[in-house]
Every structure is written in C-alpha cells, then in structure tokens.
Amino acid sequence: MSLLKVRDLTVGIGAAQPVDGVSFDLAPGETFALLGESGCGKSLTALALMRLLPAAARIERGSVRFAGDELCGFTEAQMRAVRGGRIGMIFQEPGTSLNPVMTVGAQIAEALKAHAGKADAERVVALLAAVGIPDPARRATEYPFQMSGGMKQRAMIAMALAGEPELLIADEPTTALDVTIQAQVLDLLRELQRQRGMAMLLITHDLGVVAKMADRIGVMYAGQLVEVAPRDAFFAAPAHPYSRRLFAALPEMATRQQRLATIPGSVPPLGTAFRGCRFADRCGEVLSVCRTQAPPWREYASGQRVRCHLETVSQTVKVGAGGTAPEPEETVTLLLEAHDLKVHFPIRRGVLQRAVGHVRAVDGVDLQLAAGRTLALVGESGCGKTTVGKAILGLQPPTAGTLKLDGKPHSGLAPARMQMVFQDPFGSLNPRMRVGAIVAEGRPDADVDSLLLQVGLTPEMAGRYPHEFSGGQRQRIAIARALAVGPQILICDEPTSALDVSVQAQILNLLTDLQERLGLAYLFITHNIGVVDFLAHEVAVMYLGRIVERGTVDEVLRGARHPYTQALLAAVPRIEGAASERLLVPGDPPSPANPPAGCHFHPRCPRATARCHGAYPETAVLSATHSVRCYFPD
Amino acid sequence: MKFVVLWSDALFFLLLAVAVASGIWASRVEHLRLSWRKVGQSQVGMAAATLLLAFVAVALLDSLHYRERLPGDKETYAVEVRSALDALLTGLRTRTEKTYSAPLATHSFAKETLDGEGRDFPRLKHGGAHLGENLAAHETDIAHKAVQGLGMGLVAWLVLWLLGAPLRRAAPHLAWSAAFATLLVLCLAAGAVAALAQGYHVLGTDKVGQDVLYLTLKSIRTGLLIGTLTTLIMLPAAVFLGLLAGYAGGWIDDVIQYLYTTLNSIPGVLLIAAAVLMMQVVIDMHPEWFATAAERADARLLALCAILGITSWTGLCRLLRGETLKLRELEYVQAAQALGVSGLRILSRHILPNVMHIVMIAIVMDFSGLVLAEAVLSYVGIGVDPNTISFGTMINTARMELAREPMVWWSLAAAFVFMFVLVLAANLFADVVRDAFDPRAVK
Numbered sequence A: 001m002s003l004l005k006v007r008d009l010t011v012g013i014g015a016a017q018p019v020d021g022v023s024f025d026l027a028p029g030e031t032f033a034l035l036g037e038s039g040c041g042k043s044l045t046a047l048a049l050m051r052l053l054p055a056a057a058r059i060e061r062g063s064v065r066f067a068g069d070e071l072c073g074f075t076e077a078q079m080r081a082v083r084g085g086r087i088g089m090i091f092q093e094p095g096t097s098l099n100p101v102m103t104v105g106a107q108i109a110e111a112l113k114a115h116a117g118k119a120d121a122e123r124v125v126a127l128l129a130a131v132g133i134p135d136p137a138r139r140a141t142e143y144p145f146q147m148s149g150g151m152k153q154r155a156m157i158a159m160a161l162a163g164e165p166e167l168l169i170a171d172e173p174t175t176a177l178d179v180t181i182q183a184q185v186l187d188l189l190r191e192l193q194r195q196r197g198m199a200m201l202l203i204t205h206d207l208g209v210v211a212k213m214a215d216r217i218g219v220m221y222a223g224q225l226v227e228v229a230p231r232d233a234f235f236a237a238p239a240h241p242y243s244r245r246l247f248a249a250l251p252e253m254a255t256r257q258q259r260l261a262t263i264p265g266s267v268p269p270l271g272t273a274f275r276g277c278r279f280a281d282r283c284g285e286v287l288s289v290c291r292t293q294a295p296p297w298r299e300y301a302s303g304q305r306v307r308c309h310l311e312t313v314s315q316t317v318k319v320g321a322g323g324t325a326p327e328p329e330e331t332v333t334l335l336l337e338a339h340d341l342k343v344h345f346p347i348r349r350g351v352l353q354r355a356v357g358h359v360r361a362v363d364g365v366d367l368q369l370a371a372g373r374t375l376a377l378v379g380e381s382g383c384g385k386t387t388v389g390k391a392i393l394g395l396q397p398p399t400a401g402t403l404k405l406d407g408k409p410h411s412g413l414a415p416a417r418m419q420m421v422f423q424d425p426f427g428s429l430n431p432r433m434r435v436g437a438i439v440a441e442g443r444p445d446a447d448v449d450s451l452l453l454q455v456g457l458t459p460e461m462a463g464r465y466p467h468e469f470s471g472g473q474r475q476r477i478a479i480a481r482a483l484a485v486g487p488q489i490l491i492c493d494e495p496t497s498a499l500d501v502s503v504q505a506q507i508l509n510l511l512t513d514l515q516e517r518l519g520l521a522y523l524f525i526t527h528n529i530g531v532v533d534f535l536a537h538e539v540a541v542m543y544l545g546r547i548v549e550r551g552t553v554d555e556v557l558r559g560a561r562h563p564y565t566q567a568l569l570a571a572v573p574r575i576e577g578a579a580s581e582r583l584l585v586p587g588d589p590p591s592p593a594n595p596p597a598g599c600h601f602h603p604r605c606p607r608a609t610a611r612c613h614g615a616y617p618e619t620a621v622l623s624a625t626h627s628v629r630c631y632f633p634d
Numbered sequence B: 001m002k003f004v005v006l007w008s009d010a011l012f013f014l015l016l017a018v019a020v021a022s023g024i025w026a027s028r029v030e031h032l033r034l035s036w037r038k039v040g041q042s043q044v045g046m047a048a049a050t051l052l053l054a055f056v057a058v059a060l061l062d063s064l065h066y067r068e069r070l071p072g073d074k075e076t077y078a079v080e081v082r083s084a085l086d087a088l089l090t091g092l093r094t095r096t097e098k099t100y101s102a103p104l105a106t107h108s109f110a111k112e113t114l115d116g117e118g119r120d121f122p123r124l125k126h127g128g129a130h131l132g133e134n135l136a137a138h139e140t141d142i143a144h145k146a147v148q149g150l151g152m153g154l155v156a157w158l159v160l161w162l163l164g165a166p167l168r169r170a171a172p173h174l175a176w177s178a179a180f181a182t183l184l185v186l187c188l189a190a191g192a193v194a195a196l197a198q199g200y201h202v203l204g205t206d207k208v209g210q211d212v213l214y215l216t217l218k219s220i221r222t223g224l225l226i227g228t229l230t231t232l233i234m235l236p237a238a239v240f241l242g243l244l245a246g247y248a249g250g251w252i253d254d255v256i257q258y259l260y261t262t263l264n265s266i267p268g269v270l271l272i273a274a275a276v277l278m279m280q281v282v283i284d285m286h287p288e289w290f291a292t293a294a295e296r297a298d299a300r301l302l303a304l305c306a307i308l309g310i311t312s313w314t315g316l317c318r319l320l321r322g323e324t325l326k327l328r329e330l331e332y333v334q335a336a337q338a339l340g341v342s343g344l345r346i347l348s349r350h351i352l353p354n355v356m357h358i359v360m361i362a363i364v365m366d367f368s369g370l371v372l373a374e375a376v377l378s379y380v381g382i383g384v385d386p387n388t389i390s391f392g393t394m395i396n397t398a399r400m401e402l403a404r405e406p407m408v409w410w411s412l413a414a415a416f417v418f419m420f421v422l423v424l425a426a427n428l429f430a431d432v433v434r435d436a437f438d439p440r441a442v443k
C-alpha cells in the first residue's frame, strides 16, 4: 500500500506548465528522491503536494492521494491541519525559514500547539535533543541568529517533526550547508526516518546525496519525470539518455586528461512548446521519431521505468579511476608566491567604532603557483578561501605577509597579470552593459569577437545584454572578460558552484582547454572535491584561515594525513560505495573571530590530545610536495 | 509688447528640455526603454500621465511672460507682467466683483445696503449679467450653456482623437484607450466650464471679487514649479554625494553622513522658516534688484525651491548611499576593480546606471510631497510671496472664510480639488513608475 499516490500532477503558470503530468508512489518508510537540474520543476512539485504554490501558479489537473485522502479536494482549512501535521516540510534556506524575532523553542512550541493542541517545555527540549542539538534546554531559549546554519536546519527539522508526520518533504535540505554539516544532517534525517518509519520525499540536484539517501529515484527534466528507478538499478545502469549523461558529466567520472562528457545546450526555458521528446535537442541518441512523438513509458526488468523511444542497452556506469599521476614536472616556472599572508578584519563596536577584536579570515597562508598548473584551495564556508583570492589579486589589502610576482615583491593590483572569475554568474556581469562592452572593459581595444569565440560563444552575442544568457554562458562571458587583458594567472572563486552539473562540465572543459592552450595558472577555490580531482594538480586544504594540508592531488585526495582532510573527504557523499562506513566530524567550524587555542581543529578532532590544546602545530613535511600541520599525521 | 523671461521660466523650460532630452536618451538605452514601455502599457499610468500633461500645458502657458506696451509714442511698458494664460483668461481676470459670490451665482453673497431699497443681496456686475432682469431663466441658462459646452468639448476631443491617430499607429501596444478616455473627461469638463465661464463665475469669487477659477488655474504653475525645480536643484547633489559616500567609504563617507544627519535632525519647518525670513529681508533691502513685483515674487519662489531642495536631498542621498554600498560589493564591480578600471569610471558605468531606477522613482515620488509642502508652508506664511497665486496662498486666505456663517467654501474646495487631482495623478504615476523600474518587482 502506498502512502502517497501522485497521478498526472500538472501545475500551470500562465500558459506554461512547469510541472507536467508527474506520477509517482511513495510507500511508508520509503525515501523517494526527485532529482533534476535547476528549473526542472522539483520544488514546484513539492509545493503543489502541500498546496503551497506561489500565487501565480495553480494545479491544473491530477490527483494527490495521501493515505486515502485526496489532497487536491481539501479545503484550505483541512490542508492547514495536514501541513506540519501529517506532512512535514523542510526547506533549503534554514536562515529564512525561521522567524528571527522568536526563540527557537517558542517556534517549536507553536508547531506543537498547532498539531497536538498543547506544548510543554519538555516536549520542545526532547525534540531538540532528538535532532541532535547539544544542550537543548539552553538552545531552546536562543534566537535563530545565535545558531549556525547546521543548527538552524536541525531546528527546522525539529519543527517539522513536531506534528509526528508520516511524510517528510525535504527540499534541498543540505544544499546551503557545508559538507561536514551536510553529512551530519543527512545522517540525522536517515536515523529519524528509521526510528519513526516516516516516508521521505527528498528533492535534490546532487547525485551523491541521492546515492546516500534514496530508495527510489525519479529523474525530472523540463517538468516531466523521465526515469523512475530503484536506487541500485539506477546507479548500476541509468537507463534514460539524460540520466546517463548526468552521470557522465560528473567530474568524478573522468580522469584529468580526459574531457568531461557534457550535455550540449541548457535546460529549455519555461514556456517552451514541446513536440515529441523534451530532451531531443540535447540528446545524443536522438531518433527522428523523437522530434515528433512524445516518448512512451518503457519498463525494464531491473524495475526501471523510462520515458524514451530508445530501447536502452544496459550500460554500467564506470566511475573514473581518479587522478592519474600528474604529468612529469619539468621546468616549473613559479609565477606567484605568497608568504605568511594575513588578512584580519577589525570587529568594530560601540559609538566610537573602536576595534574590539579581529576576524582572522586569513592567518598566515603560504602558496606557490606555477605556470600552466592548477592549485585548488578547498575548505568549508568561511574558512577564508575567497579572502585569500582577493588578497592575492589586490582587491583586499593584506594585513601582513609578502607576495612575489615573477620573483619580485609585489603589492596592489596587477590587472594585466592576474584576473578573477567569480562565483555568481548573475552578480558578476553588469546587467546594464552589453556583452561586448563587458568583455572589453579591461582593454577597450580588445578583439571581442575572437575572445567570445575562444570561450565558446559567438561574436553576434556581443550586442546583447547579460539577462539573455544562461548561467553557464554568463560564466563564459566572465572568463572572456578576464582573458581580454591577457593574464597568466586566473583566480577562480567557485566558478561552477552555482551551475548545474551538465553546465559545470562545459565550464570545466573550457578551463582545461584554456590552460592547455594559453598556459594559464589557476588558483581554483572550491568546496567540490570532484572538481578538485578532475582539475587540480596541487591541493591546499584550508581550515579557519590556515592551510592544514597541501600536496599533489594524489597525495591529498588519496593519501590524506590530516584528520580534517580525512573528515572532509569522508563527508562528501559519493555515488560509489554509498554504504561505506564513514568517519563523521562532530560540531560546527568555530568562528574565525575567536579560534580555539592550540590546533584550531582540536574541538572536533578525534585524535586530539593535551598537546593539541597547547600550541598550533608546525608544518610537518612528509615528502617534497606533501606537508601537513598536525602533531599526529596518520 | 516685450517678452519677459523670469528665472523660474528659464529653469522650467530648461527642465522640460532636460526631460525631452533624457526621454530621447532613454529610448536608446534598452532597459530604460523597456521600463518606460511598461509605464505606457499601464492604463493607470497613461491616464495619470494625460492628466499631468494637461497640468503641464497650463503651467507652460503660464510661463510665457510679457509686458504690454503702453499707448503713447514713448517706449514704455506696463508694470504688470502677464503670461499667455492671463491673455487667454482676460475675461476671467478682468471680470472682478466687489466681494464674495457663490459659484454660478447672480447675486452677491453678502447683503448690502442698496440705495433706497434697504438691505439685500446686490446683483453681480458680471455674474449672470447677460440675463438682465430675466432671473427666472437662470437655471435653464446654466443647463443650456453646460450642454453647449459639453458638445464643444466632445468636438474638441474628436479632433484630438483624429490627430492622435498617427501616435496610436506608431505605438499600438501602449494603453491609448485610457489616455483618450481621460482626455475625453478633461475635454468635456473643460468645455462645460469654458462655456459657463462666459457668463458666470464658475467657482465663485473670493473676498476681493477675483474669479476663483482664474486663481486655481494660476496656482498650477506655482505647484508644478515647486514640485519640479526643487528636484532639479537637489538631484545633482543628492546623486553625487550619495554615490560618493557609498563608494569611497572612509572619511568621505563619514563627512557626508555627518552632513545629512545634521541637516535631517534640524526640524525642516524651522530651517525653512529661518531661511525664508532671512531671504525676505535680503529681498526687501534690495528693491533695486527687481524691475517688477513679478520678478521679486519669482525670486522668492526660486529661493523657496532652493531651500526645499537643500532640506530634501538627504532622503535620496541616504537611499543612494545604501544602494551603492550594496552594489560596491557586487562581483561585477570587483571584477572592474580587478581590471584596473578607475573609480570615477566605475561610478559612472557600473553604479550610476544601476541606481537610475531609484532616482527615477524618487523624482516622481517627491513631486507630490513637494506640492503639498508648498501648500502647508504658504499656509503658515513662510512659503511663496503673498502676491504669488498658489494653492497655499489660496488656502491661507480661505481659512478665515471657513469661519463665516454661512460658510464660504468654494475657494478652499476649488484649491482642494485641483490639488487633489494633481497630487493623485502624480502619486498614481509614481506608483506605476516604481513598479516598472523596480528590478525587484515581479516580471
């Protein structure tokens, strides 16, 4: 018997159907993952189930049966009893889903009252304890701003649990969190689900999260489900051409000297009129019938159901072997050296704005960058990665430390030598300027046409405005703008983290091509280990303003010696070996304004001893390239 | 006849020229064109714009000043400075009564001792004079004239409608129906009023017997000038200082913030009162600066604009500073910095275009506030020159009349209705503009 039965659910916004005929079942205690790229209609599906659609959208047809009740026929009053009661929901952004002026305890009590009629402090504390918040009695009296992102997400989960839901809808519950925190929250969700026998509808774009959590998977594309499959069959051999390409586009899937498989083009915009298969324009296996007839559902012996004209020959996914040995180091010319770089931001308080302390965003960082090489800087949010990039570039004056460019001391900007590519493809282009003017910004006499061609765009695009471009195209424009001044060093600050997997692959390929052709050196700032493995030659791992481990990709990713690196790598949800026993780091990263004495990592470190509380460990050199700052490198 | 260009006229024409020029410029810049098109596609926007244009037309006519040549051989000119509007409304202007009379009345409002006949309401000199002794025909005459006027209004509208055909063809997607519907109402009202004004005082007369309709029409220019010139005066300072404070930061930011916080914390009325009184003294001490009374009144009007401008730039400046602080952290600004683009260029290419919508919204939002501010300030006697006809002075003189029994309501009502329509149109227009220009608005 299924708990939730969705049939032909269709949501309309104006004339467009962002969710079109979605059908699936969810059994009690089961996790069904909706997987898809941005804009494919995942979140709208969830909101439609809860009847929480935005004002412009409406349910056009279809039925949602929940434990025998037809939710589409419920009145708003009846729905209110269902929401937060029998169905709980948690959202992506924990910061904005909690009321900032109410204590967390009061908000949970409110949820309890709404569904159980009464709320006593004991239940509130018990719920907070159940979601693993340490010292729950004190935390209940705190306000959301006093909590970290992971803690807020736990509080959200506690609120969703207040109504003893039979079904939990989780919309990208960990996307805004760091990997180590993401691992904690995912574990918590799985544990709670096991204890309470809840069903879970998990919405995500991350294949790793799906592999870790889901029992069954529904892949969405342009408003439709295109594949519904049990997890093992799906990860063994995804059947729909789109699913297969999603896998192939993952950076984990390729070795460094290969190009990533990409899906050409991007997701069709809302309101596109389709004839035939919606994926036809981007599909490599497209048949002539695909363009005229909507594909039928096909069922395979493995339990996979696929909406495709093509009979798929079972293809197993091969996970890339990881980095091959980095190419032999011949003449390495050092372009850039940073020594003991520090950036401290004063914390100002009071009327006179006196500095009462410092945020040690960057606290003594050494880096070397060689021509034609990529150094990846990895670490969790707030550890100072971006600040390192800006300090090197000259956008942020360093508090201390020296920079050498081509062996000569240097400070300030060096526009012709170093450029930066930013994270947010929407914030990094001036919406009021044409693409041509944007690209020529640093050098008015730049050859815009050839620059655009170089990054895979066409010259005619120069006359258009940024809003006409997709995220991936905008990132290409930003790269062209940086290349216009002919730099040798490109600082890339999470250039792909705002992009879909398929588009990320295109940008990563572009970056490797450019490196080969122009001999660029990249300082690649990221938190995505898969990207590091694909792109980087060397890796530096940052924790709280300091580099704790550095080395070649192989040394760091496959022979990590620092406990933090090991924990970071273990926390990354991987699509292979989903069930592997992993070591979880507890707690949240401390604030850089007030780092723990001694080794910054000791409050979370499983290996910490009294010695670690005393002084920050010096660098331990393990090989010519590999070094680590830990008393007990394992 | 000699043309006179008062300072306020010159500035008003300059303002119109700037408006036209920036209209042409905006039509070349895509995002501005799109936003203005959104304004044009809104029914409310077009209706409000039509009303505002009608007001501007009246103000424009009232800004073409001249002095009449006096008869005689010598080249001498009358001391009164008149405008094209005065010329058009000569009838209204010259047909003054002795004192109060109600709208469309034939008799005075107050009893007087008439020779030999005791106390009674005397006949008006002009109002209803054409009726002669046939007072019974008063009401039918009014109805007759009104219908005639409506007919003329309709004809005028039809002509305008035909003349507007090329416009409608050139831009078929704009909400012309709303514009022409508003125009129809305007034409009908203007037609009826014009026809009735031939024989009556449509809105009555005031204490000294001046036609209230004439006064109200003359007030429009004052209101519009205050609403627009003030903005023109404050805009450059507000924009420049706001952007500078937000972008440069540091001590520059401190100084500018200090400046506007200080200005802001002095009660505005106090500051204005002090400044106006000081200025009045200066003007009074230098009668030789002004050839005519009109020029003196004009100087005071401009000074009032300047003072209002000085006290009202802080709001926009603060808004722009905040927005610039936000924009400065945006990645495209940082990318420009990394490319070595100069600060001034970043301000003009990256920051200014992205705060233009705020400026645009502020201009239209401030307008109605300023029109109202003039009324309030003139009411308390620190506004325009008492000889300048404005909504504020009308209300000021009307305040005693309200206490009379029976009440003299028409001066106040006329000023109120005209100001209400003007401010309402401006506010509706401002709302539409804000919706069209605010990037956060739902697409």
Ligand SMILES: Nc1ncnc2c1ncn2[C@@H]1O[C@H](COP(=O)(O)OP(=O)(O)OP(=O)(O)O)[C@@H](O)[C@H]1O
Residues within 6 Å of the ligand: A345, A359, A360, A361, A379, A380, A381, A382, A383, A384, A385, A386, A387, A388, A527, A592
């Ligand atoms: N201008 C600033 N003023 C004060 N503190 C700052 C400033 N910029 C950054 N910080 C602080 O410095 C620390 C490091 O910030 P940084 O942006 O370098 O982190 P990050 O590693 O890039 O994080 P993310 O992964 O979230 O991008 C954070 O605690 C941040 O709050």
Ligand code: SF4
Residues within 6 Å of the ligand: A241, A242, A277, A278, A279, A280, A281, A283, A284, A285, A286, A287, A290, A295, A307, A308, A309, A310
């Ligand atoms: S139906 Fe055709 S175009 Fe669509 S996914 Fe299958 S093979 Fe590709």
Ligand code: SF4
Residues within 6 Å of the ligand: A562, A563, A564, A599, A600, A601, A602, A605, A606, A607, A608, A609, A612, A617, A629, A630, A631, A632, A633
């Ligand atoms: S120095 Fe101690 S606390 Fe720090 S990482 Fe090593 S073992 Fe852990």
Ligand SMILES: [Mg+2]
Residues within 6 Å of the ligand: A385, A386, A387, A493
């Ligand atoms: Mg960052």
